[in-house]
Amino acid sequence: MNRKLFTFIVLIGICTYCFFLFRETGKIWSAEYKAGNAVARPIFISDTDMFKELERPPVGFYHDKHTVALEKEGCGVCHLQDEKGRFIFKYPKLRDEKTRQSLMNSYHDNCIGCHRERAKAGKKSGAVTCGECHVVKKGYEEWLRPVELDHYLHYQHEKALDKKCELCHHLYNEEEKKPIYKKGTESSCRDCHRGKEGGKTASFRKAAHADCINCHMEHNREGKTAGPSNCKGCHVEMKQRTISEMLAVPRPERGQPDKVIISSEDARMKGVPFDHRSHESYTRSCRTCHHKTLNNCKTCHPLKGSAKGNKVALADAYHRASSGRSCVGCHESKKSEPNCAGCHHSIKGALTNGYCLVCHSGSFREDQAVRRLETLNASLPEMAPEVIDIGVLKKKYMPVRFPHLAHVRKLFEISNRNRLANYFHADKAAICAGCHHYTPIEHKSPPPFCRDCHNVSFDLQDLKKPRLVAAYHLQCINCHKRMKLKPLKCTDCHAEKLMDKSLSHKNRSIKVR
Amino acid sequence: MDRREFLKTIGIGIGGVACGDILIPSIVNAQNAFGGNEFFGVLVDTTRCIGCMRCEMACAEAHNLPLPDISNDSVFEKKRNTTETRWTVVNRYETEKGKIFVKQQCMHCNQPACVAACLVKAMKKRKEAHVTWDTNCIGCRLCMVSCPFDMPKFEYNSPLPKIQKCNLCWDRFQEGKLPACVEACPVEALKFGARRDLLDEANSRIFQNPHNYVHHVYGGHEVGGTSYIYLSAVPFEQIGFRGDLGTTPYPEFTTGFLHAVPFVDVLWPLILLGINRAIRREED
Numbered sequence: 001m002n003r004k005l006f007t008f009i010v011l012i013g014i015c016t017y018c019f020f021l022f023r024e025t026g027k028i029w030s031a032e033y034k035a036g037n038a039v040a041r042p043i044f045i046s047d048t049d050m051f052k053e054l055e056r057p058p059v060g061f062y063h064d065k066h067t068v069a070l071e072k073e074g075c076g077v078c079h080l081q082d083e084k085g086r087f088i089f090k091y092p093k094l095r096d097e098k099t100r101q102s103l104m105n106s107y108h109d110n111c112i113g114c115h116r117e118r119a120k121a122g123k124k125s126g127a128v129t130c131g132e133c134h135v136v137k138k139g140y141e142e143w144l145r146p147v148e149l150d151h152y153l154h155y156q157h158e159k160a161l162d163k164k165c166e167l168c169h170h171l172y173n174e175e176e177k178k179p180i181y182k183k184g185t186e187s188s189c190r191d192c193h194r195g196k197e198g199g200k201t202a203s204f205r206k207a208a209h210a211d212c213i214n215c216h217m218e219h220n221r222e223g224k225t226a227g228p229s230n231c232k233g234c235h236v237e238m239k240q241r242t243i244s245e246m247l248a249v250p251r252p253e254r255g256q257p258d259k260v261i262i263s264s265e266d267a268r269m270k271g272v273p274f275d276h277r278s279h280e281s282y283t284r285s286c287r288t289c290h291h292k293t294l295n296n297c298k299t300c301h302p303l304k305g306s307a308k309g310n311k312v313a314l315a316d317a318y319h320r321a322s323s324g325r326s327c328v329g330c331h332e333s334k335k336s337e338p339n340c341a342g343c344h345h346s347i348k349g350a351l352t353n354g355y356c357l358v359c360h361s362g363s364f365r366e367d368q369a370v371r372r373l374e375t376l377n378a379s380l381p382e383m384a385p386e387v388i389d390i391g392v393l394k395k396k397y398m399p400v401r402f403p404h405l406a407h408v409r410k411l412f413e414i415s416n417r418n419r420l421a422n423y424f425h426a427d428k429a430a431i432c433a434g435c436h437h438y439t440p441i442e443h444k445s446p447p448p449f450c451r452d453c454h455n456v457s458f459d460l461q462d463l464k465k466p467r468l469v470a471a472y473h474l475q476c477i478n479c480h481k482r483m484k485l486k487p488l489k490c491t492d493c494h495a496e497k498l499m500d501k502s503l504s505h506k507n508r509s510i511k512v513r
Numbered sequence: 514m515d516r517r518e519f520l521k522t523i524g525i526g527i528g529g530v531a532c533g534d535i536l537i538p539s540i541v542n543a544q545n546a547f548g549g550n551e552f553f554g555v556l557v558d559t560t561r562c563i564g565c566m567r568c569e570m571a572c573a574e575a576h577n578l579p580l581p582d583i584s585n586d587s588v589f590e591k592k593r594n595t596t597e598t599r600w601t602v603v604n605r606y607e608t609e610k611g612k613i614f615v616k617q618q619c620m621h622c623n624q625p626a627c628v629a630a631c632l633v634k635a636m637k638k639r640k641e642a643h644v645t646w647d648t649n650c651i652g653c654r655l656c657m658v659s660c661p662f663d664m665p666k667f668e669y670n671s672p673l674p675k676i677q678k679c680n681l682c683w684d685r686f687q688e689g690k691l692p693a694c695v696e697a698c699p700v701e702a703l704k705f706g707a708r709r710d711l712l713d714e715a716n717s718r719i720f721q722n723p724h725n726y727v728h729h730v731y732g733g734h735e736v737g738g739t740s741y742i743y744l745s746a747v748p749f750e751q752i753g754f755r756g757d758l759g760t761t762p763y764p765e766f767t768t769g770f771l772h773a774v775p776f777v778d779v780l781w782p783l784i785l786l787g788i789n790r791a792i793r794r795e796e797d
Contacts, residue, residue, distance in 0.1 A: 348721060370554060393699075458691055460706050463556075463714045470701030477700065491563060 043144070049196070050103050056134035064230050069124065075217075077114070084215045089206070144235040152241040155249045160225070168211065174199075186254050187294045188287055230404065243284060247445050254294070259364060264298050264314055270362030271316075272327075278419070291325050323326070323436045327359075329422065339414050340421065341482035343434030358424060384408065392456075392469055397494035408432075436474060524707070534598050552623060554708035554740035555681070555695060556715055557616055559752060560725060561702035564589065564603055564614035571697030572601045572618075592753070595619075597666040600693055608747045615702070619644060619664040619679040621740035622730060626763030627656030627665055631684065636665075636676070642740040643681040645746040650675040660759050661736055667777060681740070708740055734793035737749045737762030 042060025075239040080088045092110035093214045096102040113124075127133050142450070161167050166181035172192065195209040202210070211417070212227070219226030228234055256276055263271030271378050279289075286294060293300070300309035301317040309317070316326075323329040328351065333346040384405065389397035411431050414420040425431055429441040436447045454471040466474055481487060578598045582588075586654040589605035594617075601618035621644045628636045628644060635650040646665075650694040652674045659729045668674040682692040690696070695705040704711060715730045731749045732742035735758050743749070750756045 057755055110685045458696065458705065463706050465709055469699050473563075473700040474561065 045107070047103065050097065050100055053320070054099075056130065057136045059133045060135065069229050078110070087210070087217075089209045144231065147234050147238065148240060148285060149244065151249045151252065151280070152246045154252055154285070160251070167215070178255060184255050188290070190287075191293050212284060243282065246284075247281055251277065256294075257443070261363065262318075264296075265305055266303055267314070269356065269360045272359045273361060273364040289325055289330075318398065321351075331424075334420055338482065340486040342479040343411070343431075345478065345482050346437070347433075358426070390472060392472065395492065397497050400493045402493075434479075517720065518543060525723045547758035551707040551709055552710050552740055552795045553634070553681075553686075553705065554742060555692065556619070556704040556706070556711040556742050558702050558704075558715075558718070559613055559615050560744065560746045561700050562614040562616065563698060563700055563702075564605060564612070566603050566788060567697040568601055568694035568703065569599065569603060570658065571693040572679075573599070575685065576600065594662060595666060595678070597668045600677070600679040605723055605751060606752045610746045613745070613747065613752055615743075615745075617753070618694075618741065619681070620662050621679075621681055622736055622737040622762070623740070624736075624762035624764050625658040626661060626736075629764035630655040630659040639683065641686065643683045644678075644683075645683045645685065646676050646678070646695055648675070652676070659763065661763060703792070707737075708742075711742060714780050715742060718744060734760040738758070 004354040015297065027511035042062050044058045045061050046054060048054075064079055066078070067075075075087050078093065082088060082092070092106045093295075094106065096106045099304050101284050115126045115128050119128070134184055165183070165186055168189075169186040170179035170181050170375050171185055172178075189207060190204055192201055193204045195201045195203055213229045214225040216229045220229065228238070257358075258275070258277045260274050260276055261271040262274050279431070280286075283289065298314055300306065301312050301314045302309070303314045304310045305316075318326050320326045321328050322330050324333065334340060386403070386405045388402045388404045389399040390402055393400075408431075412428075415425045415431055424471045432441040432447070450471055451468050454465060454468040456468050458467050459465065467469075476484045476493070477488070517634070527648070532685075553615050561719075566588075568579065569581045570792050581599065586605075592604050593599075593602045601615050601616055603614050606613045606615060621641075621642055625636070625638055625644050628638045630636075632653055632655065633649050635647045636654070636656055637643075637645050637647065639645060646730055647777055652667070654665075654667055654676070657663075657667060665676045665678045667676060679752060682690070685691070685693065686722055692703075693703050695703040704714065706714075712730060712733055719726045719730070725746055727746065727748055729749065730744060731740050732739035733753055737760065743754070745752055748756075
């Protein structure tokens, strides 16, 4: 009896071991584990709004696998069609969202029902038991990239649809309960379609999928070139253009101004002349700045702020340095680009005294479009030296021959190339101030020496101000580092002094204490 | 109990207490002791360091140690430790923010474990911050065991071995000079000053460049505060610092126990004696 019991327990043990072993190995060989196969990755169904806490792991659903398998039958197997034959991309077909239980049942009835039927008919079929779908998937990460309808994609659609804006853009007529189109009111889909799943207005996800995929499929049926209609076509394989690649793309026409003076009636500052057209080419899409609607900023952000604009006041909407949508925020972010960071890393603060009027000038001036700096020779102070010998460390090294004019020329060239820099560096002193900080730069008067402020010896009282040697090194090294120039060795600047050989460090014999 | 017995008992008691006092370890006081003087310190900004090793050279020159070869970068290929003849070393760490150079030397703790551990008071905490060692070192190496930063180094090759480590240029300090490494640093990655001012400066650098630094000053509170404090662009664990040290000064771990020893030594015999007396008188 005892022996029988022992054998029984051992057998059970072996069985359990084998079960887990094969389960694991089975996984390894299944399709989803084949590396690099982007299609074989699941979309997770969890409907957490309705289900709240899940009893079992969420189902990883292979949409593209189903699309391929059901190609003959078409999307209608799973998705409803309206009277025009357009698909409504929700699943299950008759989704009963009254309770948690009913929604769960509608999923189970549809999935398992279909799998059973197909299995009976002898076709290739899928899972029917709980554990086959509700599997814990490890290492899941977001593999579906969000699609951004940038200027390039928008233009592609414009071209393909012969500028028939009404095919996508619409308003909604509450009385007639149907979408209408009105020229000049085009806006981002997200203006209206930003509700939650299952709200009164379709969520952005639902609206975009329904319109994009249906239209693409229709075009495909008619034999025209069309965009993709499977998941990976848009969310994995499509390459989004960078801003510099989109420069040649024509602007979307919607009656927007070329140039406008941004102002508010009761504002105290003068208006800001704003070149709308050129800014369009610096952005990925209109939504970069017009983050909710295509109206102008003061509609939602009046001078004192309103609940509609999240209580952000007008001045804040334009000047908040931490926001990517505000003027100042976007311009600030440009300062961290290598060409600019050399000087700008040490110039603190987004808005400095006296700089308000650079933008708030009230009107477009002739020269304002491009305030190109005067030619170099005319603009340089006359005594700007060509080469400066810095001999602070001349006891140990030959003096550093600093090519001053070459540096000035380079900085002017960088500034002139960049339109943004060009506008704000209207005064050449702005460029000189990259190094000659806190001191005035004027024609015919040389700026103070570095040593006038930076002590030669270490000052215990003033920890902020580096001493002379450090000031030189920090200024040069930091700028070279931020501008991503090739790293410099000591001897690139400091030529080795030809000293008495016995004194040089290398040849000095090691002293023993 | 007659008069003589009483005096004898009292005498033993006083003697015991006196002996006990000798056994209490020298307790190094916390910050701002010593008549309100400030500790001095050095702020090391690792984002500024360029790895020129001028500090190593200056240190060797100032203390008559063998001169290091700083002519090439090959020394950075593996991590070095300080030795008895190299009191400070610069190491290079490859991090996600590029190469970072870190100078390492004795941290000069506010309440050093090595001083508390030293049997002969050869290791001293000066009231200006310097942790120095005297020639009366007996080579017991308890300081090496106690140091959380593994800084005291032993002259294993010497016939009369002693402990060696950075002394924050105590000799130069008395002459009114800066520590040699601070004076040699060409980019002022090292700043010498009152510790409190340095902490303010360190915090203000973090405040002004929040994206360039991790928001922590190493040595501000570690092991009760150190005189060398560090700023870094990456978490300190990535550039060779221990993150598990806690903020309790190391001597505090042992003071409780060591303080109890004399009391037990003195009071326990007294109690026993008392009990003995009490019992014997009853018998009488």
